[in-house]
Amino acid sequence: MASSSRRRVKTIENTRKDKEPNKFLSNAHERHFLVVQDKRLLMERKVGLILALAPQFGRELERRAWENLTSYPALANVAVVREFYTNARVFDTKTQQYSSYVRESLDFADVERVLCLPGGHFQRNRQEALIHIRRFYLTPLAKYWMTFTHANVQPCSHVLDITTNRAILLYCILRGLNIDIGQVLAMEIQGCVHSVSNNAPLGHPSLITHLCEITGVKVSSTPLECPRKEIDASYYTQYCPLDEAGYPVPPPQPPRDHRGEQELLRTLTSAFPKRQFISSEDFATRVAWPVALSQIDDGAEAVEASAMEEEAKDEEDSDDYD
Known part of the structure; x- marks a missing residue:
């Protein structure tokens, strides 16, 4: 009877299943x-303080008490x-809405200078709206701060350029403006939660x-x-060289006023063909800009191709840490 009783107890225990609580808030x-x-998860990176390369980075992190990031x-x-x-x-x-961490209008010319x-x-679209800044600019x-923020503050796997919103954050950092980093992180997580793309990775997983x-x-x-590969001296000098080796300094572009004058002259010569206006070719010769725009575009394409190869190598290295 004892053995039979033990079998009954064992059978009861095996058939009893505690119902697992629903992990989700609703259907x-x-x-x-x-x-x-x-x-997939877009993991953060540990960041080494490379004082020999960018001492300002470490000082600003300490001033803002962001070392835990x-x-x-x-x-x-x-x-x-x-x-x-x-x-x-x-x-x-x-949905909770968060206000911008920039409460005043920005001078984007100053953003470019900084x-x-x-x-x-x-870079601008045809409507002259801001799009992004190429990384090699x-x-x-x-570039040091971009590497850090793209890893741990505003997660992004695309590192060939920096979008306008991310550029504004960098500008605020380098200008020493006040930033509520908790609000920035909340905005980024909320944006990831409600992303319309089914392929968008999940940011801030370690946090x-x-x-x-x-x-x-x-x-x-x-x-x-x-975490992904640490941002240390070897990583930074390989993927974001401080001496800009291999990255030609972008030649200056004609200001929009100069381009506008050329367009105005073309309009006048077309509207009044019998008038003695200077031709657009003579204008370009007498009031020439140092570098042709076509040379700028060719140089940008060459550098972007090099950067794409670099990014692919970076992702291969990152796979070892994912």
Whole structure:
């Protein structure tokens, strides 16, 4: 009877299954998880303070008390991060809106002066709206900060250029303006949560894992992911050389006033063909800009091709750490 009783107890224990609590806030979130579960994690990078290369970087980090952004204490728990991004999605119109960290209008000419080498500038579309700054236009210090912010503040795997919004953050940093870094991180996470692209990676995984652990979430279960390759002296000198070796200094572009004068002359000569206006060719000869725009475009294409090869090599190295 004793053995029979033990068999009955064992059978009861094997058939008893505790119902696992639902991990999602609603059925809509559970359906949304089908999208999130296929997204990869864009891991942060540890950042070494390379005082010999850019002492200003370390001093500014210390002044702003941002040292904790250079070294994350926890590995990223893949399941926790994906669950976080799933439940953070808001399916109504009450999404929290964050105001810009720049409360005054910006002089984008000054942004170019602060961030760029001589002749560097924003790329614009046909409507003259700002798009981005090519990476090879940036000063060594701006490039240093771009590497850091693209890894740990405004995660981005595309490093050939810097968008207008990211350029504004760099400008505020280098100008010493006040920045609520918590608000910036919240804006970035919210943007990732509500991204319309199903291929957009999930940013800040190590930070999210650490914050969840503080609130009591168990984050030790596998799979875990490590940070990407550390931004140290060897990384920076290889991918963002401070001496700009291999990166020609961008030649200056004609200012828009100069280009406008040329267009005005063409309009006048077309509207009044019998008048004795100077031809546009003579105007270009007498009031010439030092470098033709075609030379600028050719140089930009060559440098961009080199940068694309560099980025591909960077991603190969990063795979060893993902």
